[in-house]
Amino acid sequence: MERSEQLRNAVPRYRRESADPPYLHPDYVATRTRAPRRPLVPLPQTLSEVTGPIYGHEGVGELDHDLTRQHEGEPLGERMILHGRARDGDGRPIRNTLIEIWQANAAGRYKHDVDRHPAPLDPSFSGAGRCVTDDEGRYRFITIKPGAYPWKNHPNAWRAAHIHLSLFGPAFATRLVTQMYFPGDPLFFQDPIFHSVRDPRHRELMIARFDLGETVPEWALAYEFDLVLRGRDATPMED
Amino acid sequence: MALPTPSQTVGPFFHIGLPEDGGEQLVPSGHPHAIQVLGMIFDGEGNPVDDALIELWQANRHGRYDHPADNREEIPLEPGFRGFGRDGTDGSGGYRFVTVKPGPVPHPDGGMQAPHIDVSVFARGLLKRVVTRIYFPDEQEANESDPVLSSVESARRAALVARAEDGSLRFDIHLQGDRETPFFDL
Numbered sequence: 545m546e547r548s549e550q551l552r553n554a555v556p557r558y559r560r561e562s563a564d565p566p567y568l569h570p571d572y573v574a575t576r577t578r579a580p581r582r583p584l585v586p587l588p589q590t591l592s593e594v595t596g597p598i599y600g601h602e603g604v605g606e607l608d609h610d611l612t613r614q615h616e617g618e619p620l621g622e623r624m625i626l627h628g629r630a631r632d633g634d635g636r637p638i639r640n641t642l643i644e645i646w647q648a649n650a651a652g653r654y655k656h657d658v659d660r661h662p663a664p665l666d667p668s669f670s671g672a673g674r675c676v677t678d679d680e681g682r683y684r685f686i687t688i689k690p691g692a693y694p695w696k697n698h699p700n701a702w703r704a705a706h707i708h709l710s711l712f713g714p715a716f717a718t719r720l721v722t723q724m725y726f727p728g729d730p731l732f733f734q735d736p737i738f739h740s741v742r743d744p745r746h747r748e749l750m751i752a753r754f755d756l757g758e759t760v761p762e763w764a765l766a767y768e769f770d771l772v773l774r775g776r777d778a779t780p781m782e783d
Numbered sequence: 784m785a786l787p788t789p790s791q792t793v794g795p796f797f798h799i800g801l802p803e804d805g806g807e808q809l810v811p812s813g814h815p816h817a818i819q820v821l822g823m824i825f826d827g828e829g830n831p832v833d834d835a836l837i838e839l840w841q842a843n844r845h846g847r848y849d850h851p852a853d854n855r856e857e858i859p860l861e862p863g864f865r866g867f868g869r870d871g872t873d874g875s876g877g878y879r880f881v882t883v884k885p886g887p888v889p890h891p892d893g894g895m896q897a898p899h900i901d902v903s904v905f906a907r908g909l910l911k912r913v914v915t916r917i918y919f920p921d922e923q924e925a926n927e928s929d930p931v932l933s934s935v936e937s938a939r940r941a942a943l944v945a946r947a948e949d950g951s952l953r954f955d956i957h958l959q960g961d962r963e964t965p966f967f968d969l
Contacts, residue, residue: 555852560968563789565910572792574908577827578958584968585935587914591888592901593969595850596840597867633785646800654796658834672800708794710801715852716840716901717969719912723791740910741789749788772785 557589557777558717559633563749565740572736573697589717596716599642599676609675611647611687619669621650621688625758625766626724630681630711633775637681638718643771644710645685646672652691652705661693686764692731704731704738713773724769725751790911795834797905798871806869809839809882816844819951820917821879824872824904827959831876835906837956839868839880839917841899846886858886884919890930897925897932904956913966917954918944935965 567579587593607613612623626645630638648654648671651663655671669688677683692705706723713719725738732738741747749772758766793801810817820839824832842848847858849865866885870878887895900917918926926932932940942964945952956964 559784561784561786563786565789565791567910567913569910572908572910575910576908577830578832578906578908579910580913580963580966581827581959582963582965584966587931587967587969588891589969590891590896590931591848591853592840592842592896592899595848595852597865598850631785633787635785644800646797648796654799656796656799658795670799672802708791708797708800710793710797715850716903719838719903720788721790721793721905721912722788723794737792737910740791746786746789749786750791770788772788774787775784 555591555594556715557594558715558774559777561633563741563743563746565742569736569740572740593717594715596712596714596719599640599712604642604674604676609673609683609685611669611671611673611685613686614670615668617668619649619666619688621666621669621691623686623764624689625684625686625760625764626707626752626769627682627684627755627758627766628769628771630677630683630713630771630773632713632718632773637679638677638711638713638771638773639679639681641677641712641714642674643677643683644672644674645687645707647687647690647707648693650688650691652693663691663693689726697736701734702731704729704735709771711771711773718773720771720773722771723750726767727751727754792907792910793836793905795907797836801836801869806867807878807880809841809866809868809880810864812881814881814883816883817881818884819879819881820900820945820954821877821951822954822956823876824878824906824956825876825958825960826908829960831872832906832958833872833874833876835872835876835878835904837870837872837878838903838905839882840901841866841882842885842888844883844886846888846898848888887925892930894928894930895925897922897929899929899931904958909958913958914969915956915964915966916943917952919952920944920947939965
């Protein structure tokens, strides 16, 4: 390859350190038949993995971040602000990335055909939102606090209350789907999805912080949840 | 340096939050170079996975990614082609995309990689995504010299090459079991 071509190909790689759970966590029963069992094949990060879909603001409506204003009426439940920053492992803001969220309503019911929990649907709540991070990586949603709900993983199993988040970051390699939990949830001890992250310090990374400073008096409580995507490797790709 | 936020499963209800918005059409059906890529996703007991989310990421037919890290300006971008697709499996575990065959892209050690599509699968029971690649059956020579494909043990390589079938390309994904698809760690 010509030297000039090598230089133009000097694009970032992303570090491999991770707090991710293993694929197989037998307490979460569905992993038993779905977790890959063979060793993963190491993949060098090529141009295919250090690029990824870029979203602008196209396709994101002005009110898409406000889950309380998607219907005629207001949803029932405890109104809350969910906000934070998306950064990489070195603290650099993740700008202009799409964040998608989805959640149960205040009664713990998803507006989804597969959800059989006998709790009421709320005609004023769909439970999905999206926004694009700003130049400092900041995002903000307005929603209602989701309820806990039962599932069939083990006898008397309940999911700790959570909000699902999906974001892309700058590359295929940085794609993240996670769940945000609430501080002090009494259901943590029996939730195998939460506990699939084995190190308690790493589980803390999934728990939002109650944020008195961002509450809006006489209107809504606030939680801060920072998202961290993989940091860049210092070694450029040409090496 | 901070650790990344841990991954958690996408769960069974992602359809409400990750809309497909026609995401399985990377190009319109009538596109002159359109191809159809389809397949099924199976669990370790051979049952179809009817609640998986599958995402594609690929270069355009000239081999250019629509991304600032790909600044090879001599290779054209195609307006309207982002290279990203998203589909949820249906009741029988099937997915289907309409796209174009990507061109070859460079490998960091020099030379070109065989044309391929990067794939992520998310599902209930997957605490983090699995990553694989779709290669093309009409690229035998390029596939044989592809450094990524060659890094997979030879007996499993064929599982990463789509099969031509009734005018479409079929790529089935087995999450677990004797026919487990090779998955990558990136």
